[in-house]
Amino acid sequence: GAGVSQSPSNKVTEKGKDVELRCDPISGHTALYWYRQSLGQGLEFLIYFQGNSAPDKSGLPSDRFSAERTGGSVSTLTIQRTQQEDSAVYLCASSLEAIYGYTFGSGTRLTVV
Amino acid sequence: QKEVEQNSGPLSVPEGAIASLNCTYSDRGSQSFFWYRQYSGKSPELIMFIYSNGDKEDGRFTAQLNKASQYVSLLIRDSQPSDSATYLCAVGRNSGNTPLVFGKGTRLSVIA
Secondary structure (H helix, E strand, C coil): CCCCEEECCEEEECCCCCEEEEEECCCCCCEEEEEEECCCCCEEEEEEEECCEEEECCCCCCCCEEEEECCCCCEEEEECCCCHHHCEEEEEEEECCHHHCCEECCCEEEEEC | CCCEECCCCCEEEECCCCEEEEEEECCCCCCEEEEEEECCCCCCEEEEEECCCEEEEECCEEEEEECCCCEEEEEECCCCHHHCEEEEEEEECCCCCCCCEECCCEEEEEEC
């Protein structure tokens, strides 16, 4: 596609429910990154994919968080048993090569009530 | 722990002035440096990148890099109210596609 597409744009969920966030990167971009940004905070790295494999999962905050990427394209970030502290904007980015920087999607605003 | 530090601001400048945004980083192995602009409620947008010591100019924007001092800056000439945003500094290694490390950003306010 022309840009990085994320869905849903907004998600309100009850504490304890599972959520799935989707990212469709720019066509041909082999690297895909997930970050989150809490209100007034910087970007917190979660996980990145090179193709379908995830060389670096070090940023996932707990084992409630997981992500996968299929076909070298779409990625899904899953949060199980959501907690209020998971409320944030989840940003996905993709790049052909990181030295040229990333293109970010518009984000998913997750609110856990 | 790789860190990127920025003054959170707000940095207020009058319209038409030069805005100077600064960033320091801790990882001496860093090779690539980026400035992103983030409007309130929007996602970050890449505005400049620089790899070599010295200055790089693009329109009203100039990025400056000093690897010896581990310092990156962004100058915005002839600042406009539309430049009011948070500016994020990001730093990376040129090894594969390892993730960039972002600073928390500096909020810039350009006063008309």
